[in-house]
Amino acid sequence: MKILAPLFIALLLYGLTSNLAHTRDLLADEARKLIDAGTIVPIETVKATVMTRHPDSTVIDIELEKRYGIYLYQIELKDSQGVEWEMELDASDGLLRRDHQDT
Numbered sequence: 001m002k003i004l005a006p007l008f009i010a011l012l013l014y015g016l017t018s019n020l021a022h023t024r025d026l027l028a029d030e031a032r033k034l035i036d037a038g039t040i041v042p043i044e045t046v047k048a049t050v051m052t053r054h055p056d057s058t059v060i061d062i063e064l065e066k067r068y069g070i071y072l073y074q075i076e077l078k079d080s081q082g083v084e085w086e087m088e089l090d091a092s093d094g095l096l097r098r099d100h101q102d103t
Contacts, residue, residue: 040091056080
């Protein structure tokens with residue numbers, strides 16, 4: 001019984017830290033290198049897609065992250081009625097993956 005508690009804690013910690021390793025935000029210089037290499041689309045392309053879906057909106061935040069080896073843009077915006085939206089676009093081709101109202 002005494003060995004089960006440390007084993008459980010070790011497995012719990014492993015699960016928490018392994019999940020963190022699969023998602024990380026990228027820094028601006030990393031993003032610039034990926035754009036220059038043609039690995040991801042420029043932020044201007046992403047903004048155009050966002051504004052097509054939600055005209056008259058204001059972009060609140062844009063983050064580039066790598067999740068399980070895939071680059072994703074996470075965009076938060078607010079429309080003219082004050083409704084907040086969260087969008088996720090594939091950074092490699094700019095295609096929309098998720099668009100939902102923030103609750």
